[in-house]
Amino acid sequence: MxxxxxxxxxxxxxxxxxxxxxxxxxxxxxxIKPVGEIFTSFSWFTKNPTLSSYEAALTNRPLLRYMLxxxxxxxxxxxxxxxxAAFAAYAVTRLPIKGKGLFLGVVLAASMFPQIAIISxxxxxxxxxxxxxSYIGLVIPYITISLPLSIWVLSTxxxxxxxxxxxxxxxxxxxxxxxxRKIIFPLATPGIFTTAILVFIAxxxxxxxxxxxxxxxxxxxVPVGISMYQSEFSIPWGDISAATVIVTIxxxxxxxxxxxxIVSGLTSGSVKE
Amino acid sequence: MILPSLLLVIVVTLWPVAxxxxxxxxxxxxxxxxxxxxxxNANIDLERYVDNYFYINGQLSELEGSAEGExxxxxxxxxxxxxxxxxxxxxxPEINAKMEQIDxxxxxxxxxxxxxxxxxxxxxxxxxxxxxALEDISAEFQTMAESIDNEQLAQSFEQTGSLLSGTSxxxxxxxxxxxxxxxxxxxxxxxxQSLWNTFYFTVVSVGFELVLGLGIALLINRAFKGxxxxxxxxxxxxxxxxxxxxxxxxxxxxxxxxxxxxxxxxLNIIPSASWLLSTSDGGMFSIIFADVWKTTPYxxxxxxxxxxxxxxxxxxxxxVDGASRWQQFIKIxxxxxxxxxxxxxxxxxxxxxxxxxxxxxxxxGGPANATESISVYAYITLFSQQNFGAxxxxxVIVFLCxxxxxxxxxxxxxxxxxxxxxx
Numbered sequence: 271m272x273x274x275x276x277x278x279x280x281x282x283x284x285x286x287x288x289x290x291x292x293x294x295x296x297x298x299x300x301x302i303k304p305v306g307e308i309f310t311s312f313s314w315f316t317k318n319p320t321l322s323s324y325e326a327a328l329t330n331r332p333l334l335r336y337m338l339x340x341x342x343x344x345x346x347x348x349x350x351x352x353x354x355a356a357f358a359a360y361a362v363t364r365l366p367i368k369g370k371g372l373f374l375g376v377v378l379a380a381s382m383f384p385q386i387a388i389i390s391x392x393x394x395x396x397x398x399x400x401x402x403x404s405y406i407g408l409v410i411p412y413i414t415i416s417l418p419l420s421i422w423v424l425s426t427x428x429x430x431x432x433x434x435x436x437x438x439x440x441x442x443x444x445x446x447x448x449x450x451r452k453i454i455f456p457l458a459t460p461g462i463f464t465t466a467i468l469v470f471i472a473x474x475x476x477x478x479x480x481x482x483x484x485x486x487x488x489x490x491x492v493p494v495g496i497s498m499y500q501s502e503f504s505i506p507w508g509d510i511s512a513a514t515v516i517v518t519i520x521x522x523x524x525x526x527x528x529x530x531x532i533v534s535g536l537t538s539g540s541v542k543e
Numbered sequence: 544m545i546l547p548s549l550l551l552v553i554v555v556t557l558w559p560v561a562x563x564x565x566x567x568x569x570x571x572x573x574x575x576x577x578x579x580x581x582x583x584n585a586n587i588d589l590e591r592y593v594d595n596y597f598y599i600n601g602q603l604s605e606l607e608g609s610a611e612g613e614x615x616x617x618x619x620x621x622x623x624x625x626x627x628x629x630x631x632x633x634x635x636p637e638i639n640a641k642m643e644q645i646d647x648x649x650x651x652x653x654x655x656x657x658x659x660x661x662x663x664x665x666x667x668x669x670x671x672x673x674x675x676a677l678e679d680i681s682a683e684f685q686t687m688a689e690s691i692d693n694e695q696l697a698q699s700f701e702q703t704g705s706l707l708s709g710t711s712x713x714x715x716x717x718x719x720x721x722x723x724x725x726x727x728x729x730x731x732x733x734x735x736q737s738l739w740n741t742f743y744f745t746v747v748s749v750g751f752e753l754v755l756g757l758g759i760a761l762l763i764n765r766a767f768k769g770x771x772x773x774x775x776x777x778x779x780x781x782x783x784x785x786x787x788x789x790x791x792x793x794x795x796x797x798x799x800x801x802x803x804x805x806x807x808x809x810l811n812i813i814p815s816a817s818w819l820l821s822t823s824d825g826g827m828f829s830i831i832f833a834d835v836w837k838t839t840p841y842x843x844x845x846x847x848x849x850x851x852x853x854x855x856x857x858x859x860x861x862x863v864d865g866a867s868r869w870q871q872f873i874k875i876x877x878x879x880x881x882x883x884x885x886x887x888x889x890x891x892x893x894x895x896x897x898x899x900x901x902x903x904x905x906x907x908g909g910p911a912n913a914t915e916s917i918s919v920y921a922y923i924t925l926f927s928q929q930n931f932g933a934x935x936x937x938x939v940i941v942f943l944c945x946x947x948x949x950x951x952x953x954x955x956x957x958x959x960x961x962x963x964x965x966x
Contacts, residue, residue: 537848
């Protein structure tokens with residue numbers, strides 16, 4: 271199957287990538303059009319590019335604040351979830367613990383729970399703890415959503431680390447924790463990093479919890495904030511397209527930098543080697 | 544070391560599901576003060592009751608002093624009824640003691656903050672009888688007040704009536720309704736419609752994603768320049784928030800300014816540019832199209848990873864035997880890719896079945912609920928209508944469907960999912 275690619279293949283590739291990217295291209299082209307032109311013509315390029323939509327997007331609603339909220343919530347979630355999951359995954363793959371299969375089964379089952387099924391008790395819980403409209407109120411449910419994913423992906427990575435390394439460490443008199451810290455952790459860093467990216471993106475994209483728990487405008491996260499740009503009477507497409515470009519840029523950078531890692535993380539959950 | 548994670552997972556996922564189920568057995572509404580608590584038994588708000596009873600006595604005596612004839616008779620019979628019930632209530636020594644304590648505290652204007660003291664459980668039948676008796680008398684007094692010419696008397700009848708109906712509200716009937724909510728939704732057309740929508744959306748979009756994803760995976764499973772760029776560009780739709788993607792597609796589909804709607808109309812794919820978001824078929828097409836765009840890359844990546852584990856020597860051997868490309872695909876690729884396909888399908892099906900943000904942002908479930916998924920319906924019931932009991936029924940239904948789907952898949956995949964991880 272590994273044949274050399276011909277010219278036809280590259281033409282196909284260009285068309286494919288163009289189709290996939292088309293919404294972004296169009297939204298970007300719209301965002302630099304003058305507002306009047308958006309509603310009157312379908313021409314691709316404007317003769318009078320302007321940044322006024324960007325200005326409006328940043329001033330009409332607290333977009334930067336949304337991004338800060340999303341960033342803080344996602345980072346906290348990532349650190350806590352991956353930290354917890356690293357221990358659990360290590361224990362599952364290495365230590366002689368009974369009921370591992372059951373544990374992984376429960377974890378996998380938990381990752382499949384529909385969020386709508388747990389939202390009302392979580393909402394009651396967060397409300398009664400007084401954590402609505404705060405970062406922690408979102409981080410708690412996010413950690414538990416992302417824990418199953420992290421444990422699952424990390425245990426695949428841990429599994430690839432040769433057992434012999436640990437055994438020799440044990441012979442040299444290292445405690446399990448020392449083995450973990452000095453041998454396993456450095457070797458598992460790429461895997462942990464990969465997991466962290468996945469968790470971060472998942473938390474950044476989450477919508478349902480963010481919508482219900484942090485309902486105050488200044489506590490909204492990016493997805494919720496953006497979806498509130500349209501009002502009942504008008505849809506400011508100029509603002510929306512500019513805001514979309516602004517919030518997409520960090521994701522694009524993240525993906526471009528770490529695409530290999532993301533792919534290995536995504537596929538490690540589903541494909542055995 | 545596992546314990547903290549396991550505890551967290553249980554506390555924040557398993558426990559809420561159980562809680563959701565428990566909530567679904569109640570008529571539990573956050574915006575209705577008499578139903579904002581889950582009560583298995585009937586209760587009386589003693590603080591208010593004792594306070595009101597004191598005034599009821601006074602009011603009735605005043606009416607007895609000024610009313611005549613038929614009116615006097617009905618006031619007397621009302622007093623008899625109310626006192627009968629009140630005596631029955633105070634005949635319980637525990638309740639009597641509580642009431643005396645509350646009475647004393649009220650006299651001293653002390654607030655009653657102890658809910659053990661404030662609420663007391665009473666029999667279900669007693670509560671509903673007393674409640675309806677009070678309501679009947681109240682209604683009787685109100686109608687009487689309308690027919691009385693003497694303005695002052697009419698007013699005091701009216702006041703007593705509203706005092707009694709206020710008192711009846713302090714007798715809180717149990718809002719435990721068992722499976723009545725389930726029965727209600729079983730007959731609810733909108734529930735079946737939303738379940739069907741979800742099912743339709745899941746099957747069609749996952750079907751398209753599988754076919755397209757497999758095609759893309761087969762095509763890019765070879766050596767070529769610029770793999771990184773292709774990989775990044777297919778990852779970006781996956782990585783951006785669904786809500787943002789939905790806003791973007793909302794713009795592209797818009798009947799007046801949307802470029803996709805415009806071109807589709809030009810190419811005669813759709814009848815008119817406004818068809819996409821304002822008709823039910825168009826709405827369904829729109830959400831499926833946007834979902835296919837967003838998640839096909841993910842499917843393709845999973846399948847590509849599976850393809851790359853198939854050893855090349857198999858293809859070489861079959862080439863020697865003179866197998867065609869199609870035969871190779873059917874006999875080698877598909878069987879070896881089976882587990883990767885099943886796992887990818889499992890994840891995608893579950894994701895698609897609980898679809899919420901795409902639909903909520905893009906169409907809001909409209910037009911005319913034609914694209915409402917069961918999650919969207921549950922969200923609207925829970926949070927827009929503040930009806931936690933009924934909404935929980937819908938969440939439980941989603942949960943059961945997801946459990947059923949994953950059960951079927953796990954049966955198909957079986958131990959393959961666990962192999963190599965638990966050793």
